[in-house]
Amino acid sequence: MLDRETVLVCCGSGGVGKTTTAAALALRAAERGRKVVVLTIDPARRLAQSMGLTMLDNTPRPVAGLDASAGGELQAMMLDMKRTFDEIVLAHTDAVRAEQILSNPFYQSLSSSFAGTQEYMAMEKLGQLRSTGDWDLIVVDTPPSRSALDFLDAPERLGTFLDGRLIRVLLAPAKAGGKAYLKVVTAGVGMVTNVLTRIIGAQVLRDLQTFVAALETMFGGFRERADATYRLLKAPGTAFVVVAAPEPDALREASYFVERLADDEMPLAGLVVNRVHRSAAASLTAERSLVAAETLEERAEAPLAAAVLRVHSDRVRLGSREQRLEERFTSAHPRVPVVEVAALAGDVHDLDGLRAVGHDLAAASAAGAPGRVAAAG
Amino acid sequence: MSSAPPPVRKVRGRSLGKIVGVGDFDGVRLHVVTGKGGTGKTTVAAALALALAARGRRALLLEVEGRQGIAQLFDSPPLPYEERKVAVAPAGGDVYALAVDPESALLEYLEMFAKIRHNGVAARGLRRLGAVDFATTIAPGMRDVLLTGKAMEATNRRDRGRHLYDAVVMDAPPTGRITRFLNVNTEVAGLAKMGPIRSQADRVMRLIGSPQTAVHIVTLLEEMPVQETVDGVAELEAAGLQVGSVIVNMVRDPLLPAADIVAVARGEVDSDAIRAGLKSADLDVPVELVDVLIAESVDHARRVELESQEREELIELGRPTYELPLLADEIDLGSLYNLAELLCEQGVG
Numbered sequence: 001m002l003d004r005e006t007v008l009v010c011c012g013s014g015g016v017g018k019t020t021t022a023a024a025l026a027l028r029a030a031e032r033g034r035k036v037v038v039l040t041i042d043p044a045r046r047l048a049q050s051m052g053l054t055m056l057d058n059t060p061r062p063v064a065g066l067d068a069s070a071g072g073e074l075q076a077m078m079l080d081m082k083r084t085f086d087e088i089v090l091a092h093t094d095a096v097r098a099e100q101i102l103s104n105p106f107y108q109s110l111s112s113s114f115a116g117t118q119e120y121m122a123m124e125k126l127g128q129l130r131s132t133g134d135w136d137l138i139v140v141d142t143p144p145s146r147s148a149l150d151f152l153d154a155p156e157r158l159g160t161f162l163d164g165r166l167i168r169v170l171l172a173p174a175k176a177g178g179k180a181y182l183k184v185v186t187a188g189v190g191m192v193t194n195v196l197t198r199i200i201g202a203q204v205l206r207d208l209q210t211f212v213a214a215l216e217t218m219f220g221g222f223r224e225r226a227d228a229t230y231r232l233l234k235a236p237g238t239a240f241v242v243v244a245a246p247e248p249d250a251l252r253e254a255s256y257f258v259e260r261l262a263d264d265e266m267p268l269a270g271l272v273v274n275r276v277h278r279s280a281a282a283s284l285t286a287e288r289s290l291v292a293a294e295t296l297e298e299r300a301e302a303p304l305a306a307a308v309l310r311v312h313s314d315r316v317r318l319g320s321r322e323q324r325l326e327e328r329f330t331s332a333h334p335r336v337p338v339v340e341v342a343a344l345a346g347d348v349h350d351l352d353g354l355r356a357v358g359h360d361l362a363a364a365s366a367a368g369a370p371g372r373v374a375a376a377g
Numbered sequence: 378m379s380s381a382p383p384p385v386r387k388v389r390g391r392s393l394g395k396i397v398g399v400g401d402f403d404g405v406r407l408h409v410v411t412g413k414g415g416t417g418k419t420t421v422a423a424a425l426a427l428a429l430a431a432r433g434r435r436a437l438l439l440e441v442e443g444r445q446g447i448a449q450l451f452d453s454p455p456l457p458y459e460e461r462k463v464a465v466a467p468a469g470g471d472v473y474a475l476a477v478d479p480e481s482a483l484l485e486y487l488e489m490f491a492k493i494r495h496n497g498v499a500a501r502g503l504r505r506l507g508a509v510d511f512a513t514t515i516a517p518g519m520r521d522v523l524l525t526g527k528a529m530e531a532t533n534r535r536d537r538g539r540h541l542y543d544a545v546v547m548d549a550p551p552t553g554r555i556t557r558f559l560n561v562n563t564e565v566a567g568l569a570k571m572g573p574i575r576s577q578a579d580r581v582m583r584l585i586g587s588p589q590t591a592v593h594i595v596t597l598l599e600e601m602p603v604q605e606t607v608d609g610v611a612e613l614e615a616a617g618l619q620v621g622s623v624i625v626n627m628v629r630d631p632l633l634p635a636a637d638i639v640a641v642a643r644g645e646v647d648s649d650a651i652r653a654g655l656k657s658a659d660l661d662v663p664v665e666l667v668d669v670l671i672a673e674s675v676d677h678a679r680r681v682e683l684e685s686q687e688r689e690e691l692i693e694l695g696r697p698t699y700e701l702p703l704l705a706d707e708i709d710l711g712s713l714y715n716l717a718e719l720l721c722e723q724g725v726g
Contacts, residue, residue, distance in 0.1 A: 014414020014551060015602070042553070044601045105567040109518050144414060144553065169506055195499050198491045200519075201572020245415065248707055249446075281669040284662060292658035303634055304646070305654025310632045311677045312670050317705065345679035347600040 001269055002029040002362075005239045007130065007138050007232070008269070012243035013253040014144040017274040019043045020348050020357060021243045021341075022141035023051060026074060027063075027351065028358035033070035034136040039125055041079050041118065041143045046349035051076045058083050058125070065351045084121040085111040092221035097214050106211040118143040119153075123229045130232060152260060170212045239269035244329075246276050246322035251329050258333050270337035272361065273326060277319045277343050281312065286320075289313040401697050401724045402429075402621060405591045407532045407584060408546045410624075411555040411609065412595030413602045417626040419446040420708050420716070421595045421701065422548040423472075425624075427717035428726035429544035430466035437531050438463070438474045439547045441524045447474050447548065450708065460531075464710065467718055473542075475531070480504075482523040489530075490573060518564035522574060525561055525581045532584060552594060552609040559585050559592070560616045591621025596691065598625060598684040603691060610694050622725075623696050625688070627703040631681045633674060641678035646671045699723045 001008075002025060010022040019040055026038035037060050043053060051063045053076050060075035089107075090098050101107050110117060122143060129138050196205050232238065240261055244254040254271055261268045293309035296302050330338060341360045348354060402408070408429070410422035423438060430436035437460060440447045445455045451463040456474055458481035464472040484500055487493040493500050534541045550558045557564060562582040569575040584590055594609050596602040610620050633641055640646070652667045691698055701719055704712050720726060 016415060045604060046600075109564070109568055144551070195491070195493065195503065198493075198573070199487060200574050201569055204569045204572055204574065207568070247415070250415065279669070279673065281666050281673070284660070284666065284670075288660070292655065292660045295658040296654060299657075301657060302650070302654025304637055304641075305651045305658075307633045307637070308646075308651055308670050308674045309655070309658075309660075311674045314632060315673055315677075321705070345676050346683050349600075 001239060002032060002137070003034070004237075005137065005269070006135075006237035007126065007140070008239055008241055009126075009140045009142065009233070010241045010243055011142040011257060013250050016243050016245040016250050017341075018144075018243045019047060019141045020354070021241065021272050021274065021361075022139050023047065023076070024348075024354045024357035024361060025241070026076075026137070026139040027066070027354045028362065029137050029139075030063075030072040030074035031067050031070060031355075033072045035073045035134070036137045036139065037075045037077065037129060037135050038139040038141070039077055039079060039122065039129065040141045041122060043078065043141075044347065044349070046347070048078070050350045050354075053078050060129075063351075079118070079122055079125055081118050081121045082111045084125055085117065088124060088222075088225070089218065092218040093214075097217055100210065100214045101218075104211040104214065105207055120226075123233075124225065127225065127229045127232060152264065152266075167212055167216075170209050233266055234264075236267075239267050241269050241272055243272045243274060245274050246325055248325060251325055255329060255332060258336055268336060270339060271329070271333075272339050272341060273322075274341045275343040276322055276340040277315055278340070279312065279316050279319055282316055282319070284312065284316075286313040286316040289316070402591055405589060405621065406540070406542075406544060407528060407590040408544060408621065409549045409555070409559065409585075409590065409592045410546060410595060411549045411552050411592060412624075412626075413552050413605045416595045416597050416602050418551070418595045419450060419548050420713070421593075421624050421626055422546050423447060423450050424701070424713050424716035424720055425593070425725065426472050426474075426544070426546040427464060427466050427713060428720040429546065430470035430472045431717065431721055431726050432466075432468045432470060434466070434470045434543040435541070436466070436470070436472050436544045436546060437542045438472060439528055439531065439545060440474070440476045441528075441547060442550060443476065443478055445476060447476065450713070451710065464713075467714060467721070477524055477527045479520045479523050482527045486523060486526060486577070490577070518561065518568055519574060521558050521564055522561045522578050522581060525559065525585065526577055529581050529584045532589070549592075552605045555592065555609060556612040556616050556618070559613075559618055561585075563616075586617055586619075588619060591619050593621045593624055595624045595626050597627055598687045600683075600687065603687045607690060607694065610696070620694075620696055623691050623694060623698045625691065625698060625700045628700045629684075629703045633678055633681065638678050638681055641674055642682050644675050646674065697724070699725060 008022075008025060010018050010025070012018050019042075022038055022040065023043075026036045030036040038051075040048070040053065043051075048054070052061055055078070058077060058080040060077040063074045063076050066072070066074045086102060089101050093101070119142070122140060126138060126140050129135060193205070200208075242254050242257050242261075244250040251273075258268060258271070289309045290313040293306045293313065296306035296309070326338065326340075330336070339361055341357055344353070344356070348357060408425060410418055410425060412418040412421070419440075426436045426438040438447055440456070447463070448454060448456050451474070453461075453463055456476040458476065458478060460473045460475045462471055463474040466472055484495040484504075487500060487503075488495050528545060528547050531542060532540075532545045549555055560582075561578045565574055565578045569578075592613055594606045596606040606623060610623075613620050631638070648664070648667050648671055651671060652662075652664065655662060655667065699720060700723075701716050704715075706712070717726075
């Protein structure tokens with residue numbers, strides 16, 4: 001997958017290690033000789049630093065410490081949502097209109113808020129990176145939405161809104177007269193305007209009308225871009241990597257996401273389950289281990305050995321709980337490849353840590369056990 | 378009622394009892410629960426609602442992100458836009474739940490403030506026109522005013538002169554967004570300098586900025602959630618909002634003797650002694666297996682060390698800190714009661 005695809009989108013619910021997975025995949029592909037850029041949304045501070053990301057400035061920067069012996073290259077960047085939005089406005093309208101839009105309070109609220117806009121801008125940035133043709137592989141980390149699905153819906157939501165009837169009604173005063181069908185609309189406009197004035201106030205309504213009128217010049221451009229991005233996500237060369245932790249909520253979200261991708265005919269590479277606890281000594285069962293620990297404790301003998309047994313028993317139990325949860329996923333989605341990444345004692349915040357994760361991702365797929373096949377490497 | 382934060386208490390699990398009826402949050406009526414994704418925010422919010430309803434009180438648990446997480450937790454069908462009783466609290470008391478969605482909140486708001494009947498012609502017209510999409514898509518500040526406005530309405534609602542709910546607990550957006558979400562005044566200031574939305578935002582702010590509201594941050598003893606907690610506390614305070622407590626979720630008991638942690642973390646373990654110990658408990662295992670067991674303990678000790686560093690950082694915040702254990706099984710109503718009781722014992726309820 002890392003040698004083949006041109007776009008990898010990592011998605012999943014918040015707190016499951018999406019950014020780490022994205023960075024590890026990007027690093028591994030680069031060290032295998034590809035020219036890679038990784039677009040991150042909101043990386044943990046130390047992980048960002050380790051990749052040389054200190055500024056939210058929309059500019060890809062080379063990652064220091066890369067092993068470039070295979071001829072690869074790795075750059076990383078952080079999404080600047082507002083700037084990306086500003087750039088779209090500037091690209092699609094004349095200077096006077098652009099100024100009107102950029103200074104409108106509605107635009108400022110929309111472009112700097114986190115709900116929806118971030119998802120939309122991440123996809124926009126992906127489209128831009130893709131169109132430069134500079135990269136063999138673009139890895140995208142999606143925004144930390146509570147619901148993983150938000151990010152697929154966001155462009156469409158914005159599109160629907162911009163095409164919506166409210167917009168047409170708001171624009172009606174500017175356009176009234178002339179076309180016959182508008183008379184019907186105009187009849188209702190007075191009432192709607194009245195209602196809106198009562199709810200949001202006259203000044204807000206004026207700002208809104210100005211904003212919408214200015215935006216209207218860009219509608220076509222907006223839609224086209226949203227559609228182009230959506231097509232890009234479906235195109236050959238794109239693959240989605242769904243990321244989860246071995247916990248009920250995260251796996252439930254992963255299930256929804258897998259189903260949604262299938263509905264939309266989006267290509268799924270597989271599921272990555274991060275922070276999995278497995279024991280290499282599972283032949284010693286949790287129960288036997290615990291009985292032995294209790295025996296030692298009763299005799300007040302070898303306290304450290306007893307503790308070691310308790311640690312082991314705990315780990316085996318945790319591991320089997322995780323496995324049960326994962327099996328629930330695999331029985332619902334038997335054809336989705338699953339790759340596990342072992343839990344580390346601490347967080348990943350250097351390239352070696354990322355290499356270790358990348359190694360896990362690749363090793364698990366190379367092992368090729370049934371249900372755990374080639375999602376990476 | 379006091380605006381000073383309650384005293385810091387260092388808590389380890391179950392040992393701290395507390396006199397019934399006196400909580401750390403006397404005077405707080407709106408509890409906002411936030412936390413990084415994956416920290417168990419919804420579970421903690423539900424346990425907090427149970428704790429605050431204990432002993433004959435009444436609490437309302439509010440959900441604002443449309444995920445129906447509360448229904449899943451209480452194993453009930455999806456919640457409608459209607460306050461429903463979902464559980465009976467320890468020692469008698471009621472927990473109600475409500476999933477607030479922006480559309481219903483908007484229609485209710487219109488009915489209350491603009492006298493527009495929710496099923497009337499004007500309301501239907503607005504809905505058809507996509508005015509609701511407008512509120513949710515293009516002006517997130519407005520959506521937040523609607524959601525927090527509903528929390529305010531429930532918090533202030535009275536029945537025969539006394540508050541209907543003794544406490545309202547909101548399962549709020551994650552830490553990264555919480556200050557923006559609550560600070561509705563600033564959010565809409567750019568949009569509306571006057572008018573009905575501004576007035577509503579001012580009313581919401583009067584409650585949220587008062588000592589009647591406290592924000593609780595749920596975290597794990599891991600680097601990123603702790604970092605977000607520290608950042609979140611700073612942001613909330615800078616915005617003049619009251620941080621109630623830090624709730625550390627999924628705490629695992631250290632299994633190794635405290636005196637051995639440092640050495641084990643460094644990998645200094647006498648494998649012969651461990652093997653002999655196992656043997657005397659009738660476990661005769663090969664050397665390689667002993668090494669695996671020791672490696673697992675080294676891992677565990679390192680994590681315990683990291684956790685205590687993270688715990689120190691949280692304590693430095695100087696906020697009341699509560700801890701809840703990692704539960705072996707999936708959360709069900711029974712385990713919610715256990716968590717609620719642990720919160721009560723630590724002084725929450």
